[in-house]
Amino acid sequence: MSSPTTNAALGGGAQVKSAVRTIELLEYFAGNTGMHSLAEVQEQTGYPKSSLYMLLRTLTELGWVETDATGTRYGIGVRALLVGSSYIDGDAVVAAARPTLDLLSEDTGETIHLARLDGANVVYLATRQSQHSLRPFTRIGRRLPAYATSHGKALLATHTDEQIRRLLPEQLEPLTEHTHTDREELIEELAEVRARGYAVDREENTLGVRCFGVAIPYRSPARDAVSVSVPVARLSPGREETIRHALFDARDRLTLATRHF
Template identity: 35%
Template sequence: EALGLLMLVAEHPSLGVTELARRAGLTKARAFRLLSTLEHRGLLAREAHAAVYKLGYNALLVGNAAREQIELIKLVAPHLVALGEACGENVIVRVRDGLESVCVARHESSQSVRVHTEVGNRRPLHVGASGKLLLAFAADDVVDAVLARALERFTSTTIVEPDQLREELAAIRAAGYAVSLGERDAEAV
């Protein structure tokens, strides 16, 4: 429960105890006790003037330790820089986590116009080139689970029809790559 609250604050900073308790499915008293413990450990900080929570300084220790301990991140780091410099664009690495993709590493380009993705950013697998690529090569039970859910529409080009997504996944498998034209953000083409 405490880690669930920590993740909620990481994904939605500046929420108060009432809203955090509601989103976590906890009583307000239980949420307050857990938040207080996380605050005492320095993982969360409460802004006294607004009574809302944000990550504390000790969360940096956890994040930096993860960056150093996750082998994939260490392995791809030099390649991200080389690829980013060669193409002059942002380069990200996303992995599948359940029915979502999560950004685990990135290289930021110096272009004045670019799409910005934070490490830790999550999105459904049916959205964007990287998510669709991961989905196209995932096990059949993962594809079936994604297609069994309502596919959220982010823009007018987001694929939300299961049959259309199946066709797109087949095309991605055949081509070996995926393309996204404004599926998550209409301005990212």
């Protein structure tokens, strides 16, 4: 599970190796919800069972990992929530974006997301729920492949084609039947995204939901983007046009709000 490149860059010493394993173990639990047996974790990580057990016990005592009633299954602990919350609470972009996200939510009545590019994925930093009973739901902290979301594609479009080829594999894992699975086809679409200034997720992430996203250009390539998610059943050509204008207005406001970042 550990990255040879990462370990080499960190020096590969025993103390650093232990730190890398700790982080990778926490990331494993964060990406695999629920409780997991020691054997399951060992199979996925490849760590020696004896050292894995000691690491899990230490993390459990410190609150980073929790166990079930039997003490034999493990999952992410409350300490991870506290650290994650502090990241959101202390992030300058999230704070600066709040008024714009509120306004975009009022203008569209739909679900709004602020997301950040993290490698080949996007991580949700803030959300505003739709005012309608039929609405998509995404929790803060969720990670999704950038190529399957509108804000992810808006962010990828701020990179060069060669940068995208280095970032993504040739074959992409589908989330739905509409997801791009060919990197070169995705790159062709990203050229269109650059030309029109926004990206569209056409049920590529969740069936029945279409999303529109724009990047916030306070740095280049862009790191953050905002999106509007709409159930297809509620989307008409006129409605789509209204959402695009609202997104462009939000991008202008966010560009102004983050101009010193």
